Each structure stands twice: as C-alpha cells, then as structure tokens.
Amino acid sequence: MSPVSTSASRLVYDALKSCGVRLMSALPETWLVHLIGLAEADPDMTLVRLAKEEEGVGISAGAHLAGVKSAMLMQNHGFLASINGIVSCAQLYRIPLLMLVSYRGEFGERDPWQTEGGGVTEDLLRALRIPFARLENPSHVSHRIAKAQTLAHSANKPVALLLCRDLMWEEQT
Amino acid sequence: MRRLDALRAVYSQLEGRIVVTIMGAVAAELQSIGHRPNFFYLQHAMGLASSLGLGIALSRPDRQVVVFDGDGSVLMNLGGLTTLARYRPRNLVHVVFDNESLLSVGGFPTATSTGSDLAGIAAAAGVPRTQTVRSIDEFTHAFDEALAAEDLTTLVAKVEPVGPSAYVTDLSLLENRFQFQRYLKESRTTR
Numbered sequence: 001m002s003p004v005s006t007s008a009s010r011l012v013y014d015a016l017k018s019c020g021v022r023l024m025s026a027l028p029e030t031w032l033v034h035l036i037g038l039a040e041a042d043p044d045m046t047l048v049r050l051a052k053e054e055e056g057v058g059i060s061a062g063a064h065l066a067g068v069k070s071a072m073l074m075q076n077h078g079f080l081a082s083i084n085g086i087v088s089c090a091q092l093y094r095i096p097l098l099m100l101v102s103y104r105g106e107f108g109e110r111d112p113w114q115t116e117g118g119g120v121t122e123d124l125l126r127a128l129r130i131p132f133a134r135l136e137n138p139s140h141v142s143h144r145i146a147k148a149q150t151l152a153h154s155a156n157k158p159v160a161l162l163l164c165r166d167l168m169w170e171e172q173t
Numbered sequence: 174m175r176r177l178d179a180l181r182a183v184y185s186q187l188e189g190r191i192v193v194t195i196m197g198a199v200a201a202e203l204q205s206i207g208h209r210p211n212f213f214y215l216q217h218a219m220g221l222a223s224s225l226g227l228g229i230a231l232s233r234p235d236r237q238v239v240v241f242d243g244d245g246s247v248l249m250n251l252g253g254l255t256t257l258a259r260y261r262p263r264n265l266v267h268v269v270f271d272n273e274s275l276l277s278v279g280g281f282p283t284a285t286s287t288g289s290d291l292a293g294i295a296a297a298a299g300v301p302r303t304q305t306v307r308s309i310d311e312f313t314h315a316f317d318e319a320l321a322a323e324d325l326t327t328l329v330a331k332v333e334p335v336g337p338s339a340y341v342t343d344l345s346l347l348e349n350r351f352q353f354q355r356y357l358k359e360s361r362t363t364r
C-alpha cells in the first residue's frame with residue numbers, strides 16, 4: 001500500500017468542500033493521488049486535469065469571476081511553474097487563489113530531484129508576498145484551510161497551504 | 174484581413190455573450206469599437222486567456238463564452254489546447270487572431286510565420302471543430318457557424334500584423350475586472 005495518508009487526504013478534501021470549493025484543478029504527483037481520486041469520485045466537484053499547473057491560475061480566475069470557488073492542487077514544482085500566471089493574472093487582477101501545494105524536498109525527502117525545489121519554496125512564497133501556512137498535523141487542517149480561504153476572498157489574493165510530509169506520508173522510518 | 178475589421182464584423186454578435194481577450198492590440202481594438210461590461214481584457218498574462226475562458230465556460234454552462242486569442246499567446250500555452258479539448262466545453266468559441274507576429278511588443282515573427290499551423294495543432298489536440306479563415310466573409314461565416322454549432326471550436330483567423338498606435342486605454346485593469354465580475358453575477362441572478 002502506498003504510504004500516502006488516506007485519512008489526511010480525506011480531511012483536506014472535506015475541509016475544501018466545507019469552505020465552498022466546487023472546482024479543482026490538478027496536476028498529479030504521488031502525494032496528491034487520494035485527493036484527486038476524491039475529487040474525481042465526487043459528483044459535486046468539477047475536476048480539471050491540467051497539462052501544466054499555470055493553466056490552473058487562468059481556470060481559477062475564470063471560475064472566480066463566474067462565481068465559483070476553486071482550489072489548485074499541485075506540488076511545489078508546479079507552483080514554480082505557475083509563477084508568471086500567479087503574478088500577471090491573479091495578483092495583477094486581484095483574484096483569490098487557494099493553492100494546495102505538496103511540499104516535497106523537506107527533511108525526510110529521499111528523492112534527490114525534489115531537494116532543490118524544497119529549498120526555495122517558502123522563500124519564493126515570501127518574495128511574492130503570498131500568505132501561507134503549513135499543514136502538518138491533522139488537528140489544524142480544517143481550520144487552517146477555512147481561514148486561508150477567508151483571507152483569499154477578503155484580500156482578493158492568492159494564498160497557499162503547504163501539504164507537509166508529516167501530514168501526507170505515513171512511512172515508518 | 175485586418176483584425177479590427179474582423180472584430181467590427183462580429184461585434185453585434187458579442188452582445189449577451191461572455192468575451193475574454195488577450196492583451197495589448199486586441200484589447201485596445203475591441204475597446205476602440207466600444208467597451209461593454211461583458212468584455213474582459215486579460216492584459217499581460219500570456220497564454221492564460223483560453224484557460225480563463227475555460228474556467229468561465231465550465232462555471233457558467235448556461236452562457237456562451239468567446240475568447241479572442243493571439244498566435245504568440247497560444248504558442249505559450251499549447252498544452253492548454255489539450256485541456257480545452259479534454260473538457261470540451263460546448264459553450265466556448267476560441268478565436269485565434271494569427272498575425273504571425275508578437276505584434277504588441279514590436280512585431281517579432283512567431284513560428285506560425287514559418288508554417289506552424291495552429292488549427293492543425295488544435296485539431297490534433299482533440300478540439301472537435303477547427304478551421305482557418307483568411308477573409309472577412311469567411312470569418313463572419315465561420316464565427317456564426319461556431320456560435321450555432323454549440324460545440325468547442327478553435328477558429329484561426331489569419332490577419333495582417335497591424336494594430337492600434339497605443340495600447341493603454343482609460344479603462345483601468347481593476348475597473349474592468351470588477352465590472353465584468355458584477356456583470357456575470359447579475360446575469361446569473363436575473364436568469
């Protein structure tokens with residue numbers, strides 16, 4: 001069985017649903033497998049599978065202007081691949097974005113190729129002045145997601161939640 | 174064909190439809206004909222106008238969405254054509270004004286000037302209706318057909334690389350954005 005946590009994925013998914021998310025764009029990676037599966041199985045959720053994460057910025061912007069709440073699921077390299085869209089669409093036009101970013105490359109990372117992106121993710125979020133919080137403990141998942149959504153919509157800005165290893169990965173070390 | 178003339182020819186058809194354009198020349202030309210609250214001009218974010226149109230089309234299946242794109246912009250988001258085709262919003266008409274040029278930044282030739290065929294690429298991506306047109310008559314006819322077909326269409330209009338002398342208009346980006354959002358909101362509650 002994959003060590004990706006099904007219970008944490010369910011918790012994150014339910015929190016997104018309860019703060020009104022009805023459309024999700026996604027570009028899969030390992031940690032997101034259950035979250036994407038939940039979205040796919042849910043008749044009340046529109047799941048848009050992308051070719052590149054930056055498209056998700058445009059899709060979420062369109063959904064927002066049309067009155068639909070959305071979220072973006074991607075890994076931190078997907079965030080890196082979306083930066084121009086975040087700045088020149090979401091920030092320039094004051095569009096709320098709820099970005100759920102699986103945070104690869106932190107302590108415990110075994111895949112060498114994930115380690116560079118891990119080292120720059122938080123610095124880039126700060127440089128872009130994107131408010132973010134880490135999701136690492138099941139007890140704070142629901143209210144951090146709800147609060148992130150509240151801020152995204154009151155500020156009309158992108159916000160990010162980092163899906164951390166301690167939450168998403170149940171590997172025994 | 175000049176893009177401004179093509180826009181004029183279909184302008185009356187844009188009433189009551191949701192319109193998204195790319196930046197620069199197209200946005201300024203459409204505004205020179207006459208801005209409406211159902212028009213949104215996505216300045217600067219190259220490639221994302223079609224994705225933004227998809228987000229609206231999926232969120233408002235009750236309304237037709239027209240995207241006015243450019244060759245340089247589409248070339249920056251070719252993967253987006255596969256996403257459009259995958260979800261096939263039947264209420265989206267995707268017009269690409271192909272002037273074979275990055276006109277808004279001084280007119281550098283794009284790969285469509287050396288033969289890359291955007292309608293062919295869209296068809297190969299799976300867009301069910303695609304066509305390339307070269308005259309105003311062909312364009313208006315194909316545009317009307319696309320609206321009537323009620324299926325995802327990518328219509329490539331080959332146009333001359335000419336545009337307005339200035340791109341900044343007195344409509345601020347945020348004024349346009351909030352007015353457009355309000356238009357979409359009100360058009361939902363009145364239905």
Ligand SMILES: Cc1ncc(C[n+]2csc(CCOP(=O)(O)OP(=O)(O)O)c2C)c(N)n1
Pocket residue numbers: 084195196197198199217218219242243244245246247272274275276277278
């Ligand atoms: C990522 C990015 N690179 C470069 C630019 C500068 N830029 C603005 S408009 C434009 C050309 C757009 O070309 P096209 O979509 O063909 O439209 P046209 O200007 O020819 O009407 C470019 C390169 C930009 N806005 N964003």
